[in-house]
Amino acid sequence: MSTPNAPDRFNEEKNTFTVRGTDAPDLAAGVAAIRNVLKTLPIRSGVYRMLDAKGDVLYVGKARALKNRVANYVQVDRLSKRLQRMVAQTRSMTIVTTNNEAEALLLEAQLIKRYRPAYNVLLRDDKSFPFILLRADHDFPRIQKHRGARRSKGDYYGPFASAGSVNNTLNALQKLFLLRSCTDGFFKTRDRPCLLYQIKRCSAPCVGRIEPAGYAELVSDAKQFLAGKSTGVQAKLGAQMQAAAEAMDFELAALLRDRLRALTFIQGTQAINAEGVGDADVFALACRDGTMGIQAFFIRGGQNWGHRSFFPAHTNDVPEDEVLMSFLTQFYEEVPPPRTILLDRELDEGALLGDALAERAGYKVALSVPQRGDRRRLMEQAQRNAVEALERRLAESTTQARLLREVAELFDLPEPPDRIEVYDNSHIQGTNALGAMIVAGPEGFRKGQYRKFNIKNKDTAPGDDFGMMREVFARRFARAQAEDPDRDGGEWPDLVLIDGGRGQLNAAKAVLEDLGIEDVCLVGIAKGPHHGRDGREVFHMLDGREFQLPVNAPVLFYLQRLRDEVHRFAIGAHRDKRAKAIGASPLDEVPGIGPARKKALLMHFGTGRAVRNASLQDLQQAPGVSSAVAQQVYDFYHAR
Numbered sequence: 128m129s130t131p132n133a134p135d136r137f138n139e140e141k142n143t144f145t146v147r148g149t150d151a152p153d154l155a156a157g158v159a160a161i162r163n164v165l166k167t168l169p170i171r172s173g174v175y176r177m178l179d180a181k182g183d184v185l186y187v188g189k190a191r192a193l194k195n196r197v198a199n200y201v202q203v204d205r206l207s208k209r210l211q212r213m214v215a216q217t218r219s220m221t222i223v224t225t226n227n228e229a230e231a232l233l234l235e236a237q238l239i240k241r242y243r244p245a246y247n248v249l250l251r252d253d254k255s256f257p258f259i260l261l262r263a264d265h266d267f268p269r270i271q272k273h274r275g276a277r278r279s280k281g282d283y284y285g286p287f288a289s290a291g292s293v294n295n296t297l298n299a300l301q302k303l304f305l306l307r308s309c310t311d312g313f314f315k316t317r318d319r320p321c322l323l324y325q326i327k328r329c330s331a332p333c334v335g336r337i338e339p340a341g342y343a344e345l346v347s348d349a350k351q352f353l354a355g356k357s358t359g360v361q362a363k364l365g366a367q368m369q370a371a372a373e374a375m376d377f378e379l380a381a382l383l384r385d386r387l388r389a390l391t392f393i394q395g396t397q398a399i400n401a402e403g404v405g406d407a408d409v410f411a412l413a414c415r416d417g418t419m420g421i422q423a424f425f426i427r428g429g430q431n432w433g434h435r436s437f438f439p440a441h442t443n444d445v446p447e448d449e450v451l452m453s454f455l456t457q458f459y460e461e462v463p464p465p466r467t468i469l470l471d472r473e474l475d476e477g478a479l480l481g482d483a484l485a486e487r488a489g490y491k492v493a494l495s496v497p498q499r500g501d502r503r504r505l506m507e508q509a510q511r512n513a514v515e516a517l518e519r520r521l522a523e524s525t526t527q528a529r530l531l532r533e534v535a536e537l538f539d540l541p542e543p544p545d546r547i548e549v550y551d552n553s554h555i556q557g558t559n560a561l562g563a564m565i566v567a568g569p570e571g572f573r574k575g576q577y578r579k580f581n582i583k584n585k586d587t588a589p590g591d592d593f594g595m596m597r598e599v600f601a602r603r604f605a606r607a608q609a610e611d612p613d614r615d616g617g618e619w620p621d622l623v624l625i626d627g628g629r630g631q632l633n634a635a636k637a638v639l640e641d642l643g644i645e646d647v648c649l650v651g652i653a654k655g656p657h658h659g660r661d662g663r664e665v666f667h668m669l670d671g672r673e674f675q676l677p678v679n680a681p682v683l684f685y686l687q688r689l690r691d692e693v694h695r696f697a698i699g700a701h702r703d704k705r706a707k708a709i710g711a712s713p714l715d716e717v718p719g720i721g722p723a724r725k726k727a728l729l730m731h732f733g734t735g736r737a738v739r740n741a742s743l744q745d746l747q748q749a750p751g752v753s754s755a756v757a758q759q760v761y762d763f764y765h766a767r
Contacts (some may be wrong), residue, residue: 173224184242189231229483248453288433307332402428411509419597421512436516544621553701562599563697628653727751
């Protein structure tokens with residue numbers, strides 16, 4: 128580690144450098160480390176990271192002039208208490224220069240998303256948004272839901288606020304345009320129409336029930352509709368229905384009538400009037416008692432594609448405009464921006480954000496505050512929704528906080544738990560056994576931290592619940608000790624609930640004792656004497672106590688909800704594992720055998736058992752199997 132008198136040199140080639148200071152745990156040490164950086168900082172745009180003594184990222188910031196911006200942190204008297212705490216923990220800084228401030232803004236969002244620093248405003252709900260994908264890599268394009276990287280060739284429409292909103296829209300689009308939703312593999316193997324054709328949700332191009340030109344017309348209509356030109360589509364369908372009725376082709380007229388009804392359904396589900404808005408995202412922020420909520424509406428082609436509430440983390444003592452600015456930069460890190468972004472307030476760096484988003488998107492992006500007309504009414508609706516969502520959030524938080532206090536009192540915890548882990552096992556007569564862990568906290572379930580444990584120990588007898596629980600706990604807490612021995616990473620539980628009785632509890636206790644862990648609160652939650660029919664679960668404590676709670680106790684409902692959630696997760700994971708095992712083949716274990724050769728062997732011999740029992744000569748005679756491959760398969764089963 129370098130001293131303040133000997134800073135590391137700036138690396139012009141990589142545009143980076145790291146300067147480390149002292150490890151003294153006080154504000155002066157942090158200021159000294161920052162002053163050390165200032166000696167060599169350029170007056171250029173870039174991004175800086177503040178690191179603690181362990182090298183963990185405390186804060187990521189961007190600057191038009193790095194030297195001027197970082198110099199503010201040594202003027203301690205002008206900093207808020209929050210920033211003073213950050214400076215006191217700072218022991219080093221990493222600097223990355225950029226070509227301009229817009230580039231720095233984009234890089235800042237990437238690094239915040241990657242490191243999730245403790246002193247940055249964080250977008251909690253940063254999971255990918257669903258899109259509708261109309262593929263263009265097939266003669267009969269498929270319409271489907273899509274998440275993640277946009278690698279497939281085709282047109283993407285979105286984002287939609289939730290999977291539910293995109294599923295409802297997809298169902299209506301299938302009724303309206305009769306586009307196929309099946310995979311290419313399913314499409315190739317059809318020799319008769321599937322059920323979707325029978326219920327009038329597909330035109331069955333797989334078996335030639337529609338010509339390529341007719342299907343291309345449906346695709347064109349779908350693109351027009353998704354682009355906001357629903358009036359033209361509606362007029363076209365109406366004219367076709369009228370012509371079919373006049374020609375007394377009542378079957379076709381009824382089909383067109385049903386498609387018109389689907390169009391009306393889609394238009395009728397637009398709870399937000401967005402006509403004339405085009406493509407836009409609408410954001411409004413509400414603040415109360417230090418908690419901030421942001422309401423987002425997604426408008427595409429004048430249609431409402433859903434809305435969602437966001438509650439950024441780490442917003443204490445942060446100005447509202449700064450919260451909204453940081454939220455937007457992180458939000459558009461993965462979501463492509465529309466050409467128009469409507470806000471409920473002017474942002475000091477709004478023009479910079481527009482330039483940065485335009486640089487990434489390749490087209491102009493305008494941020495504006497609507498003053499009149501339809502856009503103003505839309506913004507007022509977003510503001511009302513933001514306030515209402517925040518009030519609901521605060522009410523839920525109050526209830527959750529009260530429940531966690533009751534949990535702490537119930538299990539003699541020193542304070543309300545911040546992290547609760549719940550464990551369960553799932554298997555069918557010992558097959559496909561696995562353990563499951565869910566995590567809950569003050570904000571609810573943390574589904575991104577759920578874990579499943581495949582039971583790997585060969586010494587564990589099939590169906591041995593106690594043995595499975597021992598394996599799960601051994602792996603979970605041995606890893607926690609190795610990765611976070613100081614328990615300052617937020618990954619250690621304050622309370623552990625086990626779906627089971629005294630036996631499962633003792634199994635988990637023995638594992639923790641072997642690992643030298645004695646301060647984790649373990650509680651077993653088991654069904655009562657009537658197997659839970661009366662809602663009277665029995666709670667087993669480490670000291671031997673057993674008790675039940677009143678049937679109408681809110682804390683009982685909360686604990687039951689935790690137990691039910693881990694049960695749901697365990698059963699779902701077990702079901703997926705069982706389905707995968709059903710489709711498995713004994714040939715999967717043979718190294719070097721790919722899908723084509725596996726298929727050739729199974730087609731020739733009929734079953735995996737027949738392949739295993741076949742002689743070398745029989746294997747060599749199988750079509751598509753070379754002598755080397757035949758020898759490899761034979762050796763795998765017999766050379767043991």
